[in-house]
Ligand code: SF4
């Protein structure tokens with residue numbers, strides 16, 4: 052005779068166990084609300100100062116670009132595209148068409164592959180990611196816009212902070228003074 056399934060009796064859950072998770076979450080929230088050491092970021096009055104090397108927005112140095120198209124080919128999100136524009140060679144004075152990279156931040160996932168693959172270091176990241184545009188179109192660059200870092204209002208209006216770990220207090224927010 053094949054083994055028979057074992058039917059376990061399931062007891063209905065009590066009211067407390069049903070709301071246990073919610074009660075724990077509220078308790079933690081109340082505890083931290085009254086904790087003078089709480090480290091909530093008061094954004095945008097404060098902002099986290101990211102270190103150089105952070106994969107934020109991307110800027111093109113046009114003079115370094117050799118129009119190879121590697122950045123667009125490697126982009127996994129189809130955010131980097133090549134556009135065809137006329138270019139006048141300063142040496143010969145001849146005008147011909149060239150392919151230039153432009154980026155659509157509606158699609159970009161900030162993986163940094165385009166920056167890594169560029170053979171001439173014509174692309175670089177700026178260390179911020181909190182830029183707001185009013186429309187989807189504003190998040191798309193043309194060649195001119197792609198050569199300037201996006202306007203970053205937070206830096207002008209906010210206080211730079213960073214979170215550090217303290218053995219006794221845990222994560223602590225500290226103000227960043229004159230540091231790059
Ligand atoms: S950072 Fe990544 S997703 Fe964004 S344009 Fe470069 S390769 Fe594409």
Ligand code: SF4
Pocket residue numbers: 111115116117118119120121122123152168169170171172173174
């Ligand atoms: S990979 Fe670099 S050099 Fe090549 S098209 Fe892109 S930005 Fe220009």
